[in-house]
Amino acid sequence: MPNISQKGSQMPESPIRKLVPYAEAAIAKGKTIYQLNIGQPDIKTPEVALDAIKNNNLEVLSYSHSAGFQSYRNKLAQYYSKHDIPVNSDEIIITTGGSEALLFTMGSITDPGDEVIIPEPFYANYNGFATASGVKVVPIQAAFEDDFALPAISEFERLITEKTKAILLCNPGNPTGYLYTKEEIQQIADLAKKHDLFVVADEVYREFAYDGITHHSIMSIPGLEQHAIMVDSVSKRYSMCGARIGCLVSKNKAVISAAMKFAQARLSPPTFAQIASEAALDTPQEYFDEVIEEYTLRRNILIEGLEKIEGVKVAKPKGAFYCIAELPIEDAEDFAKWLLENFQLNNETIMVAPAAGFYSTPNTGMNQVRIAYVLKKENLERAIEILEKALTQYKNR
Known part of the structure; x- marks a missing residue:
């Protein structure tokens, strides 16, 4: 057999x-x-998203652009600008969930045997995405007693080798719920620039920040434009897990160009789900x-x-x-x-x-x-x- x-x-x-x-x-x-x-x-789920599907009069359920609807990417860029994330539509690729965005990212920035440092505990599927990409996860343990705050930068630096390509953060964290401070994000940014690494930030829970604390995106850090890659999704924000729509965002043209080839290989993200996701951006505050x-x-x-x-x-x-x-x-x-x-x-x-x-x-x-x-x-x-x-x-x- x-x-x-x-x-x-x-x-x-x-x-x-x-x-x-x-x-x-x-x-x-x-x-x-x-x-x-x-x-x-x-x-x-917001009614505006469901209505966009119910009231649609499409006669042909066709492919979209491999990067996703231009109209959706334009509205996403506007949404991000309101959150201090200055990107344009050409720096966004719509994906089939945040999961595909992570797979595209791994495929675009790593080769088999490369290493990615991730504070643990982390979203379990990072292990799966790394395995699928032939990448070695190098964990750095956050302390339960500190509510899983960012480990000391010296501990990160100790783990960096010639095979290290990126640091991956989930912010706010799944499974911990930890929300990184602006200072912690800046520390990671400084480390990435020092060692010429990518920083991949899974920010799908951005809207879920409590106690008056503000979420700070890796995409908002000046000088990190060529290092930062953001992964996002509509699943949690709009209670649309079944839509399976996410995106990869980066100002690094080489990253977007490489990820686009992966996007073309899978043809396009789902059309109806993009229609719902684009409409969801009109959800009132x-x-x-x-x-x-x-x-x-x-x-x-x-x-x-x-x-x-x-x-x-x-x-x-x-x-x-x-x-x-x-x-x-x-x-x-x-x-x-x-x-x-x-x-x-x-x-x-x-x-x-x-x-x-x-x-x-x-x-x-x-x-x-x-x-x-x-x-x-x-x-x-x-x-x-x-x-x-x-x-x-x-x-x-």
């Missing part, structure tokens, strides 16, 4: 989705599951004000609830809609499976994402879980109650 590739064998499973079969089996048994494992917002207020409430409910559970520690997020919690257990993946297979409270249980899959360093984060606070207030409160009861029963097995 022919063998699959080493790349296929080494491709990591998603820590967010690999427990789905256990959840499906639990649902088949009639259990209700509160899903804290995945960043699928329950906030309604009131929508975001209400969303931020709602997520701030949910965050506070979750953090306060978790801190009341004996033995649980939590890093307080300032952005996105995730947090990392340390549980008084040894193996979070075993606990997550047990929650779905063997536990119920009035025929209800919860689903969490074991955090070890968000690290590149082996055997790290084994007692941690990522929790997404994307459920309404009442469901979050119930989920916290279920977690407390579950931990007690799990430890007393």
Whole structure:
């Protein structure tokens, strides 16, 4: 029998989705599951985006330009200018989700065997994108005790080799919810210029910043124009995860030229989803004000609830809609499976994402879980109650 590739064998499973079969089996048994494992917002998609699809009278569902609709890229450039990100439409390539933007970025700036430094824990699929591109992830561990703030620049510098091509940041962070300060972003910028590296910033959670703190984009740093690459998406901002529309943004012409060849190879991003995404840019500010207020409430409910559970520690997020919690257990993946297979409270249980899959360093984060606070207030409160009861029963097995 022919063998699959080493790349296929080494491709990591998603820590967010690999427990789905256990959840499906639990649902088949009639259990209700509160899903804290995945960043699928329950906030309604803006009506203006849905109406653009419902009221469309297209007669031919044709290809778009490989870089995406010109009209959409023009409006995106205007949107970014309002956020102190001065780019034009020719510096934007529309992609099939932020995931494709990251793959295009890896393909454009790295060769097999090159290295990318990433503070961990990080979005688990970075491991997958790196594997697909033949790139080595070099992790630098952020401290739970510091809410996962940027590690010391001296630690970054210690890891830089002749194979290092880029530093990759997620800001605000998934899975940590950490929001980098302007000073931290400037430190990374200075380091990139010193060692002639790219800085890739995954900024898909830009709108989700709390406590009056401002998000600072890597694209806003003067003098970093040839180093900075931004990845973005409509998935979270407009609660449009299923649209699968993102973008790659850079003022570096060579990067855009290389990424464009990858874009041409996959022909074009989806037409209907671009129509919805372009319309979503007309969403009024009131929508975001209400969303931020709602997520701030949910965050506070979750953090306060978790801190009341004996033995649980939590890093307080300032952005996105995730947090990392340390549980008084040894193996979070075993606990997550047990929650779905063997536990119920009035025929209800919860689903969490074991955090070890968000690290590149082996055997790290084994007692941690990522929790997404994307459920309404009442469901979050119930989920916290279920977690407390579950931990007690799990430890007393």
